[in-house]
Amino acid sequence: MAIPAAQDLVTAIQLTNYAKLILKVTGIRVSPQKRMLLSNRIRRRLKATGIKSYQAYYEQLCKLKVDDPEWDAFLEEITTHETYLFRDEAHWKWFREKYLPELSKAATGGKRKKELRIWSAACSTGDEAYTIASCIADGLTNCSQWKIEILGTDIGVGAVGSAQNAKFGTRAMRLVPDNIRKRFFQKQGAEDFWVPKPDLTRWTSFRQHNLLERPMMKPFDLIILKNVLIYFDDNAKQTTIGHLCKLLQPGGVFITSAADNANRFLTELDKQTPWMFRKPELAKKSAGGRKVVV
Ligand SMILES: C[S@@+](CC[C@H](N)C(=O)[O-])C[C@H]1O[C@@H](n2cnc3c(N)ncnc32)[C@H](O)[C@@H]1O
Known part of the structure; x- marks a missing residue:
């Protein structure tokens, strides 16, 4: 046969x-x-x-x-592994111009520790994780004083391997701003490949993970899950979002893409923009028994 x-x-x-x-x-x-x-x-x-x-x-x-x-x-x-660095300009504009300055201000004002945990879920070949790392290296004041962890996960063992090898071609690099490319990536040999410098790789780690499984991880300040729920049925969207919301710190931010059409499953979070959601801060009972937000 x-x-x-x-x-x-x-x-x-x-x-x-x-x-x-x-x-x-x-x-x-x-x-x-x-x-x-x-x-x-x-x-x-x-x-x-x-x-x-x-x-x-x-x-x-x-x-x-x-x-x-x-x-x-x-x-x-x-599976489809389409991805590239600085995909979705508006997200990275927000990250660099709003999110990082807010973190910096909160740390300077003693309102938070200089610690940051970010999860790039369904990260494919890691382009999103290195985008996060390069924005932090470029834009977070005194980032060397911070404890930064950027975790990338994907169901694909091959994709995770590529993320660990961290080698990006011209297509993947095409939206990387020139100053960031020059400072944080180096060209490999005569080939048209760039590899992230240790300034970035010191913060990143990658591992295989299926979004349908309940992850055993410490909570995150920011979870980015883009361009994967679009392929899922409603049950799988619900399960995935349920797992991820549990792993978000109170006050933590969840980023999705409008194409993922996930808004109706994100009811535990407060919608800030069509693609950004924030987990409510914990409510504590005050001495008078009234609930206050902390
Ligand atoms: C189109 S890529 C998106 C990559 C990146 N998030 C982005 O927006 O550029 C979708 C990724 O989702 C991964 N994926 C699909 N089903 C998954 C699952 N059940 N658990 C984890 N990853 C999954 C695929 O392996 C693929 O790498």
């Missing part, structure tokens, strides 16, 4: 089965219109593994644990 030819697509039943499995494991919706795309992607795995049919590959996936390398390879085929 030979591997299916390009014109032999998954059957309607196989499409439904694959779609259910992908949804269960990742939260990603696969619509019936994706039949050809999905078939092409699976066929690449058939060629790589030597498994001869869509059905046999499906059965194999069902048997394997999701941390098996074949699952990683399959996820690599079905």
Whole structure:
């Protein structure tokens, strides 16, 4: 038996089965219109593994644990890793011109410690995490006195590996302001690749994490989750946002993108702009029994 030819697509039943499995494991919706795309992607795995049919590959996936390398390879085929540094200009303008000065003022006024924890969730190849780091290195007053942790996570083991290797081509770097590129990135050899300097990498770490799973992490001041919920069904959006909101400090900020269409699930947070939400500060009982915001 030979591997299916390009014109032999998954059957309607196989499409439904694959779609259910992908949804269960990742939260990603696969619509019936994706039949050809999905078939092409699976066929690449058939060629790589030597498994001869869509059905046999499906059965194999069902048997394997999701941390098996074949699952990683399959996820690599079905996920979209599109990302680049300084994606969504308005977000970084806010981050540099409002968020960092606010932090600085609060620290100077003794209202907060010089500590900052940021999570770039579904970070793909880490471009967002290095954008955060370069804005901080460039714009946070006395940043060397701060304890800064920037965590990047993604379901894709390959994407996390690329984030750890931190090597960005011209396309990924095209929106990086010149002064930031010069100060915090260095060109590698004669190739058109830039690598972030230790000024940035000292703050970043990356690891594999599936957004559908409850994370065991310390709370964050800022969580950025962009351009991934757009692929999820409503249940997966709800689950993911539920996990993330629990990990936000009171007063912490959550950034999404308008395309993610997540507003109706963000009811625990206060909407500040169409893409920025803030967790309410803790309410404490005062001596008179009245609630006050701290
Ligand atoms: C289009 S990229 C977005 C990258 C970045 N956030 C940005 O906006 O530029 C979407 C990423 O979501 C990841 N992803 C998809 N499903 C996931 C899940 N269940 N858990 C964690 N990451 C997931 C993919 O592997 C991919 O790298």
